[in-house]
Amino acid sequence: MHRARISATFDPMKLTVMIYDNEDTVVSRRAAFERVESDLGLLDNMKLPHVYSGLDRDGLYLEGVRRARAITNDMITHGHNHFQWLNERYQIGNTSPFGMNFLMFRRTIELQGTPAQQRYWLPRIDQMKINGAYAQTELAHGTFVRGIETTATFDVNTDTFTIDSPTPTSIKYWPGGLGFSCSHAVVAARLIIQGKDHGVHMFIVQIRSLQNFKPVNGVELGDLGMKMAYNGTCNGYARFNFLRVPRSSLLAGHAQVLRDGTYTSVQTQKDAPPLSKMVYSTMLDTRRNIVRCVAFGLSQGLTIAARYSTVREQGKPMFSNGKNEEAAIIAYKSQHYRLLTHIAQSYAILFAAKDYDLKYAQLIRDQANNNHSQLSFMHALSTGLKAWATTVANTGATEARKMCGGHGFVALSGLPEIEGTVSATATFEGENYVLWQQLMAYLFKQVEAPCRGQEVDIEVKEFIEGVRACLDADMPAYSDPDHSQDKLFDDFYLLSIYEKRAQRLLVAAFKSYTTMRHSLSVATAWNNCMISTLSAGQAYIEYIVLRSFTERASSIAARESGLSLVLSRLSRLFALTNIITPVLSFSAGSFVEHGLFAPGQLDEMRVHINELLEQLLPDVIALTDAWDFTDASLCSALGCKDGNVYERLMSWTRQLPANNGQTVEKAWRAPDGIEEFLRASRL
Numbered sequence: 001m002h003r004a005r006i007s008a009t010f011d012p013m014k015l016t017v018m019i020y021d022n023e024d025t026v027v028s029r030r031a032a033f034e035r036v037e038s039d040l041g042l043l044d045n046m047k048l049p050h051v052y053s054g055l056d057r058d059g060l061y062l063e064g065v066r067r068a069r070a071i072t073n074d075m076i077t078h079g080h081n082h083f084q085w086l087n088e089r090y091q092i093g094n095t096s097p098f099g100m101n102f103l104m105f106r107r108t109i110e111l112q113g114t115p116a117q118q119r120y121w122l123p124r125i126d127q128m129k130i131n132g133a134y135a136q137t138e139l140a141h142g143t144f145v146r147g148i149e150t151t152a153t154f155d156v157n158t159d160t161f162t163i164d165s166p167t168p169t170s171i172k173y174w175p176g177g178l179g180f181s182c183s184h185a186v187v188a189a190r191l192i193i194q195g196k197d198h199g200v201h202m203f204i205v206q207i208r209s210l211q212n213f214k215p216v217n218g219v220e221l222g223d224l225g226m227k228m229a230y231n232g233t234c235n236g237y238a239r240f241n242f243l244r245v246p247r248s249s250l251l252a253g254h255a256q257v258l259r260d261g262t263y264t265s266v267q268t269q270k271d272a273p274p275l276s277k278m279v280y281s282t283m284l285d286t287r288r289n290i291v292r293c294v295a296f297g298l299s300q301g302l303t304i305a306a307r308y309s310t311v312r313e314q315g316k317p318m319f320s321n322g323k324n325e326e327a328a329i330i331a332y333k334s335q336h337y338r339l340l341t342h343i344a345q346s347y348a349i350l351f352a353a354k355d356y357d358l359k360y361a362q363l364i365r366d367q368a369n370n371n372h373s374q375l376s377f378m379h380a381l382s383t384g385l386k387a388w389a390t391t392v393a394n395t396g397a398t399e400a401r402k403m404c405g406g407h408g409f410v411a412l413s414g415l416p417e418i419e420g421t422v423s424a425t426a427t428f429e430g431e432n433y434v435l436w437q438q439l440m441a442y443l444f445k446q447v448e449a450p451c452r453g454q455e456v457d458i459e460v461k462e463f464i465e466g467v468r469a470c471l472d473a474d475m476p477a478y479s480d481p482d483h484s485q486d487k488l489f490d491d492f493y494l495l496s497i498y499e500k501r502a503q504r505l506l507v508a509a510f511k512s513y514t515t516m517r518h519s520l521s522v523a524t525a526w527n528n529c530m531i532s533t534l535s536a537g538q539a540y541i542e543y544i545v546l547r548s549f550t551e552r553a554s555s556i557a558a559r560e561s562g563l564s565l566v567l568s569r570l571s572r573l574f575a576l577t578n579i580i581t582p583v584l585s586f587s588a589g590s591f592v593e594h595g596l597f598a599p600g601q602l603d604e605m606r607v608h609i610n611e612l613l614e615q616l617l618p619d620v621i622a623l624t625d626a627w628d629f630t631d632a633s634l635c636s637a638l639g640c641k642d643g644n645v646y647e648r649l650m651s652w653t654r655q656l657p658a659n660n661g662q663t664v665e666k667a668w669r670a671p672d673g674i675e676e677f678l679r680a681s682r683l
């Protein structure tokens, strides 16, 4: 491990600073991790981590509470937010029973509450005097929010709303922290006034007493039991039975119910501030954070896989001399390829997230000046980036587990938990296949804009001009006579190929849709051409992601040539492997199909990929060390920094409570146990 570490061609600390934006943040994060891991008793990495000590549903949840207390306490005492989106295990914040308080509960009040509501609630949230959940999803409705059935009926006589779950399918089901941990929740319910349904609105509701911790009268609460991951929190259910809450429970920043039952909303108020647009940006904020979080989740899996692949020796290359020593598994080209391909993807996700963050900061500044012109684009980009990044991270996390063979499958490797945690991100905060369609609806609108005499959004103007040119020329077969090898492997040339491919797939999807529109309804045409729209959406995002990666690598050239070279190799590896072995399969083959490469050139790419793999091999450990994960945060017998895999795996295995003798005793000696079974006559 030491040899692999010192073989690096660049200083990983420089990359760490880039990942965390600046050196101060790195130092302050390290200090926070040290304090919290020390408090939680996690610093001895030969000791079996508590989460593996035979904890059942209750135990895992209580361990989640213990950890949530430690990190929240540290954030409040030391005035930082290092554990807000990524907790002490670098898991996304809603894995913690206090996570949703800051992520969605606070954010919803901040954006949808009136100034008075914010003054009342936000300090209580920040000091964790209360703990809030975000209760939207119901048994029968997740993606389709407009289908929500929970009702909030206004009673003008008592000046209250009655929150009710009118059907079994309207029970809230899934919200993080709802089962046991939260005292309050923002509840999505249909607002009904004098029989009129005003659609889904958000209400702050107390669900659990702060005195005796029981659910308040009119609310039934419970936990969903074991999940693939997220077992440190209590994703829960809530059934409301005519629960009365005051009129002030309605988050009234953009819609109000007056004392006499009159309903006003932004749409009905003259000169009202465009609060609904601000609300829209909550979703963008959450999605951009998810994109960043999955880069870390994927990298955790890859850090374990990289360290394990360096020290694990297994067999010899096929047909090699029998006297050779066993090879480290990273020497096998397949392992080497898988590892570096996914490492390249983890950086691709990170840099795309960072670019999105910059754009988001600009959007917020513009919106403060009442300029919302970038909102549609930013919303569309957030949907595509979230869908792409979480899919890629999912595949990569599963591969990281498989790269560690059987040992990767055991919980002690930390990999099943990482895989499960990343996996859920494809589903929440917009299911990926639903999100892709939102991106495509936006891009189609932009393609049509010139025909309607409308301006194309500035951010996509150049891209759409290329699309329109293809459409107007009826998309002639693309051929570039100058496909010399030098040019083929130039980073910016590759980027231009990605752009052309995305444009051509968009043209194909748009044509297929408009042709179907002649004979079918909008809905049927849209549904029927979904697979070609998915290809186009994915190709567009892959172009945007590659652009971030390429520009990031080239922008540091002057300052840090070692780092720049590594990142440039990595971005090229990302671009080429995505052509040869695409993660997202809907557009597989599209580069060749659209004449952007001749089939023979794929072989040139494979050769160049092999060269890149060789060049990057000395940097594998540095590229994963750079994420700065502590041993405790990886929680993996295979992935500690020292590479001492076997000793630690056996030490942790021996410490498992199941191995203390009592389980075997029960299994053999019980009346219906093994001993009795073996002795019984079965003839």
Ligand SMILES: Cc1cc2nc3c(=O)[nH]c(=O)nc-3n(C[C@H](O)[C@H](O)[C@H](O)COP(=O)(O)OP(=O)(O)OC[C@H]3O[C@@H](n4cnc5c(N)ncnc54)[C@H](O)[C@@H]3O)c2cc1C
Binding pocket: 094, 100, 134, 135, 136, 137, 140, 141, 142, 143, 144, 173, 174, 175, 176, 230, 235, 424, 427, 428, 429, 430, 431, 432, 433, 434
């Ligand atoms: C770990 C975790 C934490 C969660 N936390 C919360 C929380 O704190 N608060 C909360 O309110 N909810 C929470 N949820 C729920 C989550 O938001 C929903 O699961 C999510 O919105 C997806 O909805 P669904 O489960 O109804 O899936 P569905 O919408 O039923 O999707 C099922 C399948 O149908 C497909 N599909 C559905 N609609 C379309 C369409 N229009 N076009 C094409 N395909 C479609 C999807 O692609 C998917 O394959 C959480 C879920 C998980 C897993």
